[in-house]
Amino acid sequence: MRFLQLAFIVALTSGSAAILIYITGVTNLYWPHQLSDEDFDALQSLHSDFQKCVSSNGLGLQAVSGRDLCDVTLKFPSHTNSKWMDPKSGEPEGLSFKFNLCEAVATWEQVRNGTTILTKEFIDALPNGWEDYAWQRINKGIHLNCCENKTLCMEKLSLVLPETPPYFPRQFGRCAVVGNSGDLLKTRFGKEIDGYDIVVRENGAPIQNYTDYVGRKSTFRLLNRGSAKALDKVAELYDAGKEVFIIKTTIHDIMAKMIREIPIRNPVYLMLGASFGSAAKGTGLKALEFALSICDTVDMYGFTVDPGYKEWTRYFSESRQGHTPLQGRAYYQMMECLGLIKIHSPMRADPNRIVKWVPDHSTIAAARIASEKVLRRVGAGSADPVGACSIVKKQVKGKPIRISGLRMAAVEHQKYVEGSTMYPLEHNPGHGLLCTVPPR
Numbered sequence: 405m406r407f408l409q410l411a412f413i414v415a416l417t418s419g420s421a422a423i424l425i426y427i428t429g430v431t432n433l434y435w436p437h438q439l440s441d442e443d444f445d446a447l448q449s450l451h452s453d454f455q456k457c458v459s460s461n462g463l464g465l466q467a468v469s470g471r472d473l474c475d476v477t478l479k480f481p482s483h484t485n486s487k488w489m490d491p492k493s494g495e496p497e498g499l500s501f502k503f504n505l506c507e508a509v510a511t512w513e514q515v516r517n518g519t520t521i522l523t524k525e526f527i528d529a530l531p532n533g534w535e536d537y538a539w540q541r542i543n544k545g546i547h548l549n550c551c552e553n554k555t556l557c558m559e560k561l562s563l564v565l566p567e568t569p570p571y572f573p574r575q576f577g578r579c580a581v582v583g584n585s586g587d588l589l590k591t592r593f594g595k596e597i598d599g600y601d602i603v604v605r606e607n608g609a610p611i612q613n614y615t616d617y618v619g620r621k622s623t624f625r626l627l628n629r630g631s632a633k634a635l636d637k638v639a640e641l642y643d644a645g646k647e648v649f650i651i652k653t654t655i656h657d658i659m660a661k662m663i664r665e666i667p668i669r670n671p672v673y674l675m676l677g678a679s680f681g682s683a684a685k686g687t688g689l690k691a692l693e694f695a696l697s698i699c700d701t702v703d704m705y706g707f708t709v710d711p712g713y714k715e716w717t718r719y720f721s722e723s724r725q726g727h728t729p730l731q732g733r734a735y736y737q738m739m740e741c742l743g744l745i746k747i748h749s750p751m752r753a754d755p756n757r758i759v760k761w762v763p764d765h766s767t768i769a770a771a772r773i774a775s776e777k778v779l780r781r782v783g784a785g786s787a788d789p790v791g792a793c794s795i796v797k798k799q800v801k802g803k804p805i806r807i808s809g810l811r812m813a814a815v816e817h818q819k820y821v822e823g824s825t826m827y828p829l830e831h832n833p834g835h836g837l838l839c840t841v842p843p844r
């Protein structure tokens with residue numbers, strides 16, 4: 405308690421309420437929540453549904469519970485051909501992968517209620533946001549082409565960012581995320597894909613000449629660094645100006661220059677993502693993350709997920725080296741069995757296929773609360789919609805929410821969060837959020 409008082413005085417003297425909230429949020433870490441009987445039951449029933457789901461859908465995969473309530477190991481059958489050799493050890497990729505179910509439930513449920521678009525409002529609200537976050541974002545990991553004129557780079561970044569997020573949770577209904585796997589050529593999914601409300605594609609994936617397999621519609625395109633550098637080429641892939649580009653990578657001077665100075669008509673946004681650890685990276689997963697933050701349901705096509713699929717190709721080009729392909733497949737299977745996505749692949753091509761044993765809404769809701777407690781997340785188990793926020797800021801420029809134009813589900817959600825916007829704080833202990841709340 406004395407610590408809190410001290411924090412309060414510090415906050416008063418520094419005049420920063422955000423710091424107080426930040427510190428109280430973090431102190432939760434030192435007083436772990438008691439798990440109630442309901443919490444244990446919720447996690448147990450999550451595990452039990454999850455195991456049944458994996459064995460009924462995983463085409464040979466099995467889920468085995470680990471030592472604690474969160475551990476789960478996904479095992480491929482022993483005859484699985486492991487194609488990928490670890491370049492460091494020279495060993496083939498293993499056949500079993502350990503995941504933390506609590507982490508997955510808590511983090512993905514947060515993704516569904518937050519925004520994945522980087523805004524000015526976010527950087528303004530972050531303590532020292534422009535100097536630290538924005539500066540790192542421009543230069544991170546880059547030795548070539550780093551920003552030489554700080555003022556100029558900041559100005560460019562500021563030019564490309566929207567003030568507030570352009571999209572809301574649940575703004576769209578049924579969404580499809582289409583990957584680039586060569587196995588897309590095995591099934592004519594084109595018509596089915598065109599039936600979704602929005603379609604998210606990745607990098608330089610062409611549409612023309614492949615429409616029977618990949619459909620014609622395209623709403624968003626998620627770009628990694630390589631594709632973003634060739635923004636003008638990507639812009640030519642689809643009806644000029646019609647796709648919205650979401651760039652997932654950090655940006656540097658050259659990219660900022662391209663966004664403004666080459667004549668493309670597409671809207672361009674930068675992605676702000678949650679971090680999921682090494683099991684989950686790459687453009688495919690980021691595309692799912694983006695879709696989950698704006699859609700009711702997310703269906704996945706064109707990811708190499710079937711067991712026994714040996715080639716590692718793109719539908720429009722020759723084979724390329726993949727990374728830990730089996731681990732990725734297991735991760736997607738986990739997402740399907742948590743009810744986050746539905747997988748469509750050559751072996752799961754029936755559009756009416758039902759994923760059995762997906763934990764229902766109330767099981768997920770209860771397991772999410774229990775998971776937050778186990779993980780000692782900021783605001784764990786709180787009924788307050790902004791309970792998980794370790795930084796809270798009033799929106800400075802009153803945000804006119806276009807509530808009238810939104811789908812019912814999005815309006816309901818806006819009411820629940822009382823108009824606040826939740827941003828993931830990537831490297832924050834307890835995975836707190838930065839939230840902006842409307843002025844009262």
Ligand SMILES: *[C@@H]1O[C@H](CO)[C@@H](O)[C@H](O)[C@H]1NC(C)=O
Nearest residue numbers: 552553554555556557558559
């Ligand atoms: C950096 O950019 C700013 C804004 O465009 C300009 O005024 C300034 O002269 C530049 N500084 C250097 C050292 O080039």
Ligand SMILES: *[C@@H]1O[C@H](CO)[C@@H](O)[C@H](O)[C@H]1NC(C)=O
Nearest residue numbers: 609610611612613614641720
């Ligand atoms: C489609 O096929 C035509 C004829 O083979 C070719 O000229 C064109 O470049 C192809 N388009 C794409 C996007 O691959």
Ligand SMILES: *[C@@H]1O[C@H](CO)[C@@H](O)[C@H](O)[C@H]1NC(C)=O
Nearest residue numbers: 513514516517772816817820
């Ligand atoms: C997300 O929002 C819904 C209401 O739209 C709420 O029921 C749910 O508890 C929220 N989840 C989290 C993790 O805040």
